[in-house]
Amino acid sequence: MSMEWGSFGWTLPVGPPGGEGHPAGGGQADPGMEGFLQEVQRRAGVPEREEALRTVRGTLQSLRNVLPADLLERLRGILPPALAGWLARDRPAADGLVDQEVFVGPVVQALSTEGLYDQSLGGLDLYSVFTGEEATRRIQAVFSVLKEWMDDATIRAVARCLPGDVAHWFWGA
């Protein structure tokens, strides 16, 4: 698993979940997944495949928390197997208290927020001011690709389950 190092050596795992042995990870490439990632990368305008991977993973993991079990099962049946794994949930019920802020968390956490550290204690967090907008933009890129894999009924069903402004992002994607 490759690592990113910040100014003070933070580790930021960028590899696939569970390492190379995971279905969404290394090993044999899943053409469906690669096509999905390439499209997200293009639409989100992110330079690296790994960034697109983190964005897709974060978005799907958040969807996993808010969608009911039957809808998750439907999505898992239509998405590339390597991506469907991120929608697996061992609990039947969705979490009704996940709002749009909790929804964007897994995507925001993968963004670079370090900026340039000064020499005193503490660092500049100017980047974090923009993380919400950037996360929204990237999530919309994932939504726009995801909707191309869904029929109209599934799109409407998913939109109904999304919290707050996330539903607007979904419709607008």
Next chain:
Amino acid sequence: MPETATLSVRSFNNRVKPTWCPGCGDFGILSALKAALAELQIHPHEVVVVGGIGCGSKLPDYMRCYGFMTIHGRPLAVATGIRLANPGLHVVVVNGDGDNYGIGGNHFLHACRRNLDIAHIVENNQIYALTKGQYSPTSDPGFRTTTSPQGVIESPVLPLVLAISQGATFVARGFAGEPRHLAELFAAAIRHRGYALVDVLQPCVTFNKVNTYDWYAERVYRLEDEPGYDPTDFAAALERAYQWGDRIPIGVLWRNEGRPTYEEQVPGLRRGVAPAARPLAPLDREAFERLKEAYV
């Protein structure tokens, strides 16, 4: 709002927009606390949230209820005073790992011993976030930050072990990425008669890129899913409180319902009216002079 109105999460919404970073785990904690209070049908005027200093300690600003923001590490001291003066109020303390397990560690230790009827939520993100990224008492060894450029060399505080061993009568842990489960824990803590600690694993999306939503999601498991786990078993609770790393338990670790609360044992509080409800005597000239002399 009429007392008979059914409460919901919205009953505790105000117009103040949180200044937390987008995606902060504190949003899950805020939603869960509102949901817990609504579920218990505790009205906004019946609860006071006491915070310290830190990102999460700003939570009282973002709720429609009584709130008190104190100085760093001292919300438990203030909450003690509120609790003793006005037992009609539900008191909820909300602060972070730095505020509570660092500078506030002493108050935490004694709160566990005293068993005041207070619900205590600790937003544990394993970092000092408000001051932009220094390591905290609960940071894992090797964690690199601005104040630990070679990695943390200390062993972390074990808050659940400390709480159980020092007599806390309700000890739980939750995860901010699962706010529905968290709300159940908060409701149980508020219902509990005595000191109730809920240590919440709370991702800091800006300054902690190690203990992330993913990291926790891969590791947490619910104690209620563990066959045969008994939260009244002291030894079992202590064993689980030490568990960290690949598997991290969330849920109610320890519960002891039999111990009286601190305020139930104070003679002056058992008699007569609570201090906050006592009428103020009129201050005539003589009483005023005596009062002045008492402070000279």
